[in-house]
Structure formats: C-alpha cells, structure tokens
Amino acid sequence: MNVAILAFLIDAVIGDPRSRFHPVVLIGKLISGLERLFYRPGESDERKLLSGTLLVSIVLLVSYEAAAFVLYLSYQIPFAWGSGVISALVLSFTISPKSLAQAGREIYTLLVRDDLDGARKRVGWIVGRETTHLDAGEVSRATVETIAENTTDGIIAPLFYFAIGGLPLAVLYRAANTMDSMLGYKNEKYLYFGRAAARLDDVLSYIPARITGLLFVVSAGFLGFDVRHALAVMRRDASKHPSPNGGYAEAPMAGALHIRLGGYNTYFGKKMFRAYMGDAIEKLAPHHIMESIRMMYTATILFLIATALVFQVMRY
Secondary structure, eight states, rough: HHHHHHHHHHHHHHOSOTTTTTTTHHHHHHHHHHHHHHHHTTTTTHHHHHHHHHHHHHHHHHHHEEEEHHHHHHHHHHSSSSHHHHHHHHHHHHOOOHHHHHHHHHHHHHHHOOOHHHHHHHTTTTTTTOOOOOOOHHHHHHHHHHHHHHHHIIIIIHHHHHHHHHHHHHHHHHHHHHHHHHHHHOTHHHHTTHHHHHHHHHHHHHHHHHHHHHHHHHHOOOOSSHHHHHHHHHHHHGSSSSSSHHOOOOHHHHHHHEEEEEEEEEEEEEEEEEEEEESSSSOOTTTHHHHHHHHHHHHHHHHHHHHHHHHHTOOO
C-alpha cells in the first residue's frame, strides 16, 4: 500500500489538476462520445436499456485495459521505483480529497464573510440541486452532504479497489462512478439508458460505503466528536437514504456532528423530500463544513493505515 500512500501525498501536494488529458476527463469524453453514438430518443425502453448496457461494457473494458497498459509500460522504466511512482500518479487522479476539501473551505469562507450569493453559486458547482434560494444553513447542509458522500465515491472506494485489484480495478471503479454521475438519472432520457450505469455504481460502492461509515464512526472518536451517536444514527438512518449507499456516509457524519442532514431539495424546478439523517441537536452552520473536512481526512488516513497493516500481516 506504499503506492496508495504516495498517491494520497501527491494529491495533497498538487490536488486534482485541470487538464483535458486528466484520466477522468478522458473517460468522460469517451462516455459522451458513446452516448451520442448509442442513444436514440425514439427507441423502445428495452432497446435503450440494451444500448446503455453496451456503453457501460465498452467504457469498463477500455478503462481497465488502458490502465493495465499504462502499468505494463511503467514496468519498462529502468528504475526500481519507476513503476510505483507512475502507479501512484495515476491512482492520485482517481481520488479527490484535496479538491473536495478546497471546495468546502471556499464555501465556508464565503459564508463567514456573509457572501451568501457567492456561497450559493459555489456550492452549485458541486451539487445537483438548485441553490439560488438556499439560506446559509442549507448551503452548509449541501456541502456537508457532498463531502460525506464523496468520501466514499471519490476516496475510499478507489483506494479499496486498488487494494484488492491494483491500478486497473481502481480506474475501472472511477469509470463506473463517472458513468453514474453522467447517466444515472431517473428522468425520461436516462431512466432506461442510464440504468446499467446506476446499478453498477450501486453494486461497486456497496462495500466501500459501509467501510466509510465505520471509518467515520472511528474518526469521530479521534476528533472528539460523538462516537456513540454516530454509530446509533448510522444504524437507525442509513437505510432511509434513497441510495443504497449514500446513507452510510451521511448518517454517521450527521450523528458525529450532532446535525440533521436530508430534507427538501429542488431539482429542475421540482421540490423533493429526502429522508432525514441524524438529529438537529445543533443548528447547521458553516463550522460544520470544516468539521466534515476533518472527518473526511481522518477517515482517509485511517483507511490507509488499516490497509497497510493488513498487507503487512499478510506478508507473514
């Protein structure tokens, strides 16, 4: 797991560089190109489902094989550490703790400066809900929820799949999660065409989400938050989330910080209610954003330590 630790350090230093050659950007372009090729509005629901499944299969195959090819090339570097560095660099592109923390800190700063309009605009870059009429508490809620869920999708899950299957499997997960974010909507266009992408992401995130939940509970203890309430809320509320996995990140975060997540969100002009996670012991405020970032980083470091110890034990 030295490669994973190095990848985390690379992300901590350089973050997620904005480039058209970024692996996730390239995966997104592949998905968009295949969508234009395969999606036909007038087709039957069954045909859309089949086309969407074909798209998913091609993206997974290309992503896995591309990562495997990069790994093969790295073995040709005439230095003992060459392959590890290349693997760590590519793996760092699949995780996003620094960019997630940076987004949260920017929103926090705007809120404490009473720039609510700026905070609304900034949080709109990282969430799918409408943000133009959110108050400071709701902006804080949206940010905390995103940090919690993305700890699973953007950090723990890629590292988990790297641990069990190496770089190609980590990149494959990143591709699956990207397809879900682009195609996994329950609207007229994507209900059938994006169903395979959404279901695949649910399956692949199932174990990492529950690991994240436990990591948040343990993190609460290290940070002086409420461990017992984090565990109790996870057990009570995690299954209420519309996603089979999202609640296992949000519920323990809410319990640890004594806040309530969930509630009413507006999507494309339609107001929707999402089950509450946690109890409103404290009123949601900007400082909870900073606390959620600390939880995210602590959970990440705990995962890296735990997996490194497991691999060390397995050697003997």
